[in-house]
Amino acid sequence: xxxxxxxxxxxxxxxxxxxxxxxLLYTFHIQSFFLLPFLYPLKSLTKxxxxxxxCRYYVPFFEMLIVLTLLKIAYSGxxxxxxxxxxxxxxxxxxxxQNFTGNQFLWFLPAMFLxxxxxxxxxxxHKTGKILLTITGVVICALSLFRxxxxxxxxxxxxxxxxxYLKYAFLYLIFGFFLRKLFLKYFTRQKSSRCIIRLLYxxxxxxxxxxxxxxxxxVLPRYHYHAENFFENVLRLIMPLLFLSILYIHRERxxxxxxxxxxxxxxxxxxxxHPFIGYSCWWFYQWWNFPGGIxxxxxxxxxxxxxxxxxxYRGLEQFPMLKKHLLPRTFSDLKWT
Numbered sequence: 001x002x003x004x005x006x007x008x009x010x011x012x013x014x015x016x017x018x019x020x021x022x023x024l025l026y027t028f029h030i031q032s033f034f035l036l037p038f039l040y041p042l043k044s045l046t047k048x049x050x051x052x053x054x055c056r057y058y059v060p061f062f063e064m065l066i067v068l069t070l071l072k073i074a075y076s077g078x079x080x081x082x083x084x085x086x087x088x089x090x091x092x093x094x095x096x097x098q099n100f101t102g103n104q105f106l107w108f109l110p111a112m113f114l115x116x117x118x119x120x121x122x123x124x125x126h127k128t129g130k131i132l133l134t135i136t137g138v139v140i141c142a143l144s145l146f147r148x149x150x151x152x153x154x155x156x157x158x159x160x161x162x163x164x165y166l167k168y169a170f171l172y173l174i175f176g177f178f179l180r181k182l183f184l185k186y187f188t189r190q191k192s193s194r195c196i197i198r199l200l201y202x203x204x205x206x207x208x209x210x211x212x213x214x215x216x217x218x219v220l221p222r223y224h225y226h227a228e229n230f231f232e233n234v235l236r237l238i239m240p241l242l243f244l245s246i247l248y249i250h251r252e253r254x255x256x257x258x259x260x261x262x263x264x265x266x267x268x269x270x271x272x273x274h275p276f277i278g279y280s281c282w283w284f285y286q287w288w289n290f291p292g293g294i295x296x297x298x299x300x301x302x303x304x305x306x307x308x309x310x311x312x313y314r315g316l317e318q319f320p321m322l323k324k325h326l327l328p329r330t331f332s333d334l335k336w337t
Contacts, residue, residue: 001267002260003029005305008105008275010282012302015295024211027232028239030108032247034168035240037116038176039183039248045120052330057113059328061106064272068101105275107165114169115176122173137174140167141237179241187248197249204242211235263306266313268327273309281305 006012007029013022043049098104122133186196214231247254254260263270281301285294316323324333 001033001263001270002306004033005270005274005278006302008278009298009302009305010278011285011294011297015293015298019212024208027207027211027235028243031172031236031240032244034112034115034172035176035179035244037119038172038180039244042123043120044124045117048331049120050117053113053116055328055331055334057109059334060268060272060326061109063326064106065097065101068103068106072100072102103275105271108271111165111168114165115172118169118173119176122177133170133173137170140170141174175237175241179244182241182245183248187245197246200242200245200249204239204246207235207239207242262310266310269313269316270306270309273312274305277301277305277308 003025007022007025016022097106118133122130125133210231214235278301281297281304284290285297290297316326328334
């Protein structure tokens with residue numbers, strides 16, 4: 001969550017623009033968040049769990065979608081599409097979220113919903129169903145790595161471009177269960193060997209090095225677009241596995257840090273609120289012409305982006321009924337009692 005907040009810190013983005021620090025962050029940070037549910041105990045998908053997942057992710061999604069759409073209409077004085085395109089925001093990412101809300105960060109909620117449902121559906125399926133889901137996931141992984149051919153019919157290209165949520169869900173289904181098997185085989189012992197730990201750090205460092213070498217044209221010329229895209233996609237698949245493996249090995253130390261526990265409890269509120277804090281800080285910096293370079297504001301703004309949403313979360317805890325209806329975890333939370 002800390003890294004996701006950093007990804008919306010405009011001061012970090014512009015300070016590291018010369019060497020694309022944001023690009024490096026996007027090789028592993030959001031992917032790691034999607035892979036986390038695969039490290040929890042496996043549960044089978046039921047109608048009740050499906051409804052609970054829908055409430056947990058789609059209720060805040062629709063709340064934010066409505067609020068941001070109304071704010072954009074109030075700011076611009078017009079809508080950016082039809083009602084049917086607005087409703088399709090729940091099914092397809094494409095350009096629609098950006099058109100109606102002015103931002104794209106809400107895509108995370110439907111994508112996480114589909115990822116968790118697909119994971120639990122896989123657990124529930126018999127052998128034939130698991131094989132079909134695995135084959136589908138492998139095909140999508142291959143298409144994502146190598147890109148679908150340029151001569152693909154236009155309607156297939158449009159479906160592929162707009163089905164981002166489903167593509168992410170299948171990608172993380174394959175790599176999530178791969179990561180789980182990897183952890184069960186090598187990291188469930190009381191203490192991992194120093195050799196494994198050193199190798200993980202070494203490979204992660206090599207991944208960072210490869211990213212920068214590629215960015216500065218030292219791996220592939222920039223005109224080799226497809227080859228370059230393949231190389232970057234490979235990094236986006238490998239780096240999250242290495243990053244989560246390192247965190248998992250040190251899970252006992254990390255899990256005792258109270259600050260991280262607080263961030264974890266308030267993670268949904270943090271995700272929904274932190275972009276507005278970051279954009280507001282950037283606006284104030286430019287409007288008031290604050291002294292000093294933008295680099296010196298990275299840490300203060302990062303702290304504000306974490307602290308203010310956490311204060312809002314604590315405020316919601318004082319009104320449990322309101323919190324249940326705004327951020328329901330189960331369908332029963334929406335019932336008025």
